[in-house]
Amino acid sequence: MQCSYFDAARCLSCKHMGQPYAEQVAAKELHCRTLLADHTSLQWLPPVESRESGFRNKAKMVVGGSVRNPTLGILDAEGRGVDLRECGVCSPGLRACLPVFAAFITEARLTPYDVPRRSGELKHLIITESPDGELMLRFVLRSENLAGRIRRHLPSLLDALPQLKVVSVNVHPEHKAVLEGEREILLTEQSTLRMRINDLDLHLRPQSFFQTNTEMAAALYRQGRAWVNEVGPASVWDLYCGVGGFALHCADPSREVLGIETSREAIVSAQLSSRDAGLQRVGFQADDATAFALSADRTPELVIVNPPRRGIGRELCAWLESSDVQHVIYSSCNAKSLARDLAAMPSFTARRVRLLDMFPQTSHYEVMVQLERS
Incomplete structure (x- = not known):
């Protein structure tokens, strides 16, 4: 992709503008592989590529x-x-x-x-x-x-x-x-914008966060749903759930799903989406992910985490490490904090990983890792 603003140095936000797209994706995967090199058991699935241009929904x-x-x-x-x-x-x-x-x-x-x-x-x-x-x-x-x-x-x-x-x-x-x-x-x-993603309508309120690349968001949620369904857990927590993308996609009458998010606006959005879809055994709660986990009197079989760039942090890593949670799906927008968090949870083995190019023309990307307790 070429950009006249970039060529004229009027806007340099897209640092990799003009670089062949295949090279961008390869560089991102190499960056991620290097950071996760200690996890020798990882199976690397093919990266999910985006459109090079016209992909931003915001x-x-x-x-x-x-x-x-x-x-x-x-x-x-x-x-x-x-x-x-x-x-x-x-x-x-x-x-x-x-x-x-x-x-x-x-x-x-x-x-x-x-x-x-x-x-x-x-x-x-x-x-x-x-x-x-x-x-x-x-x-x-x-x-x-x-x-x-x-x-x-x-x-x-x-x-x-x-x-x-x-x-x-x-x-x-x-x-x-x-x-x-x-x-x-x-x-x-x-008051809400209807975001049709895969087979679900997600409702977005003004102050709610949503991924800026709709097609990649849909791929992200499909991958999460596939991994959850392979495990078939009876209970799932979606921590840092936002407007409920992962939780809603993983809903099934056979399992209990709970989404946790600090933003009350996002929780209202998630609850509306769940009601409209007629989903059963799906709930959402406005709370801090770490505080919720530390104070919970029970644990689920599988936890999904989708934190901001800082990662899930030392306390939540320690809780997961000491808990009886058997499976974790970690969706990260920062492979550096992902690598640090995985190192803090040695009881879990990283089995599969997939890079999704959420942000073409930049060095940023989303990466998902499937973990199971060793």
Whole structure:
């Protein structure tokens, strides 16, 4: 894939832009193999490749420029807006809506936030596209001052983009490098974006996390479901469950499934998805994964962990090591923390591993490992 922004050094976020895709995937697998070299019993399954371009279902666009000429993209070293409306890793549906959003900023007179001067209101637009082409739009504002103006002008935006189903305002008053704040104000009657993944509808609320590559997310959940069904456990915990992707895919009348996630928004999403699907013996609870495990009075036969980049950490590793859990499926977005965590659980043997290229044009990837107690 070639990118004019990268070639002109306007955006260098995709560090491997221009490198042949096969070489990217091979380098990622070599990186992962090197980190997991001590696990000599591992069977390496073929990597799952992504589309090279148009794969991102989510765009996090910094708003710069002026009301009359807004930019949607990133900021340069001086804090000026760099427009990236034609970013090739974003889906065609996302790219098509960006000019409409830029025009809306002008129409509604939404003042872009000026980072160097700490003035203005509109910081970011966060746009998510579902597999069916429906959209969620979040305006990240410095304060509530423009929320009423957005609400008044919203009908014209909904007319221009009938696929826009969920719109909200996120209030982020602090001047720091954090994408969003804690408070969310919903502006539409519909509160969730339906993400059709494999044979399930997952409901995504504004502050819920979802993988940015829909096709790779579907492959991730299929692989997890296949490994769980091979083992056939009577009980499963999905720790760091997010909106419940693994838990919902592993649901079966023969087993009890419980998902744990700190985000209450994500848990509400997971519960709605479970109810809509009519799933039995599937539950979700808002809690810290480690705290939940340490305080539990029983253990499941199989645990799925899908932690953030820092990994599951020393305490949860120690709990798994000393527990009577027989099987673990570890889905990781950081092979370095994965390798560290596996070393802390010597009672488990890593049997199979699969790399999924969730993030083409970058050095990042997702990797899944199947573990069983030795």
